[in-house]
Amino acid sequence: KAMEKSRPLWDNPLQFVFACISYAVGLGNVWRFPYLCQMYGGGGFLIPYLIMLIAEGMPLLYLELAVGQRMRQGSIGAWKIISPYLCGVGVASVVVSFFLSMYYNVINAWAFWYLFHSFQDPLPWATCPLNSNHTGYEEECEKTSSTQYFWYRQTLNISPSLETSGSVQWEQALCLTLAWLVVYLCILRGTASTGKVVYITASLPYCVLIIYLIRGLTLHGAVNGLIYMFTPKLEQLSNPKTWISAATQIFFSLGLGFGSLIAFASYNESSNNCERHAIIVSLINSTTSIFASIVTFSIYGFKATFNYESCINKVILLLLNAFDLEEGSLTADNLNEMKEYLMATYPQEYAQLAPQIKNCSLEAELDTAVQGTGLAFIVYSEAIKNMEVPQLYSVLYFFMLLMLGIGSMLGNTAAILTPLTDSRVIAARFPKEVISGVVCFINCVIGLIFTMEAGNYWFDIFNDYAATLSLLLIVLVETIAVCYIYGIRRFEKDLYTMIGRKPNWYWKIMWAFVSPLLIISLFIFYITDYILTGTLQYQAWDATQGQLVTKDYPGYALAVIGLLVAASTMCIPLGALVTFIRKRLKREKVSTV
């Protein structure tokens, strides 16, 4: 008599594609890919990147979407259907997604902080604050730059090491609460609300990127950055790290293994053409990475040229003041000749001055490769403060970061909530809103750890270790399960029923051989890398010097790292073991009856 509550669906396939794009195109496309491009050969990096996209990215994405669409369940339910011993894979996905959502929303909190501070003239990170008796600038700010000071001192209020935890920063805690409220608002109604929100979170970043492309290319010195990026350094192709970085970037950029893609695909109609969607999403993701790196490199070029010219002007001023020369007699063009002339005419004074005269080099400025939060919050804000109408560009940029971050958060929370709402035990007792609210609340409270003074160090721990090894293992098990346990012929038939077309030989070869081999080699590489480096180290901010220093992780931090990796990877064998024991007990019960 009780009617099966029908599964909520996306209103149209476009919502599904937008949700996948919004999830896959995230902060990594903006702050990790340009760094990799710069480190591993500029334009030449595109070759291993595209090869890995075809060998690894598209097949694995298609696999996850097809599994989700066929099984019409979240990650736990879907893998249970494939084989009851694989329920651990689903649980591992949920655990990893849980860790990710804990720390990822802190980035959105920072984006909110910078966004709110953009409504000021001048921008707060444009100048150093004054010291207590107003005779000069703050000491820490003098040693480093005003943008770094704003990030490390006024945003994070970072402590000198991991051990000194400090207190919770109330401003950051407020921003984090707001970030979680925004996420809750978007996932409150499930696909009904998420489906509408992804229209905005997927398309707005592109609008901002286009505006920035036009602005970036017209900036003075942008061409220097672009030339630097696109000149291919093909000798990097022989470096194995290049290929490994390309594989890793494709893998993590698409967000495989978290269960979000399975969750999104489970809300599809059965006849949805997920093959076409998989190709579209992976191509758009890679194109966005390249597009974002063009923007980033024109900004780099602008910043490097600006710093180079400031450096030259400082040297000119120093020489003018020391030798009382007429203003305008020293310019950037005749600087070298004049330096030699002065060295010859006044050797003693010049020798005294020599340590202060820096050798300004544009190459050195361009070589400073930055990734991660450093790129997004320090380098970009430094470039923005030197543009005209900086408030407008600042608001646009941080709003774009926010959209990218929230889009990814929607996928993360979907990965956690879909298995919860699928399980009849929980879903029968509590309505969807309450489950979402509880999950958001728990994540918010735990996330307060990252708003403490040492919070950024814990953030780095989670960012580097919570998801890397576990995901590789999860996706490996997924691929092997579908190809060899479920059977590739059965999978082919399922796809034929859904789409009306069997997958061709390219997909089958990639699923059965190439992708698993690639993942195994990545896995082996990471393990040997961890073993060879010995103790793990982190970058701590030293306020007295005004720069980052390397320190060793204390014992309990290493324990936490181990726990993070173990918590998710152990789920897979544990799940198999629990199912095995349950079946054994049931068989015994049946036989005794």
Add this chain to the structure above:
Amino acid sequence: MLRALLLTFCVVAIAHAELCKPDAQNAFKVRISIKTALGDNAYAWDASEEYLFKAMVAFAMRRYSSKSTTQISNVLLCNVTDRVSFWFVVTDSSKNVTTVPGSEVEAAIRMNRNRINSAFLLSDKTLQFLKITSTLSPPVEPSTPAWLIVFGVVLCLIVAGIVFLVVSGIQNRKKKNKDSAERENLEEKVEVTVTVENGIPCEALDLKAGHINGVFAADDERFTSL
């Protein structure tokens, strides 16, 4: 007469040269960057500008000590370079051949820095008194930080959205429950009428009193055994 005059003139000149030289006691170095400040509108530094400078320093001394004894001739300039930079001292008019202590000059200039700067259309950075630190103007701080205002606005909007969605969700569910309860009642009524409409109410049928018809009972014989 003329010789006496010439002699005093020489003595004064020598005295002045003694008083005003680089790194002399109570002397200050000034550095002016006109081209940096004004670009194309830069004026040339000539004797008239020097006169104005002397007048401004004398003015500052008068304002500071409020005794109107400092004359323009009390301010001595020397070592003017192309940069444009020079040294100056302020002599004491009451006592001959002595200079006003540096601390007084410094305090006077600090007090009237703005007036001196605007006389030359320059700023603290382009008209530098090398040993005198300038008081940097504190940034304008509004009573409530701007970011809190924006934060408050966004927070209110988000909370309003959440409350709206939650409340409308609860109302929808109540309506659905009411609808389904009404529908159940309706179906029950329909069932009750159906059982009565047949003429014979189902409850009246007494299964125990019925007989089993043997023709249809032996099902297994109808089918050939395998």
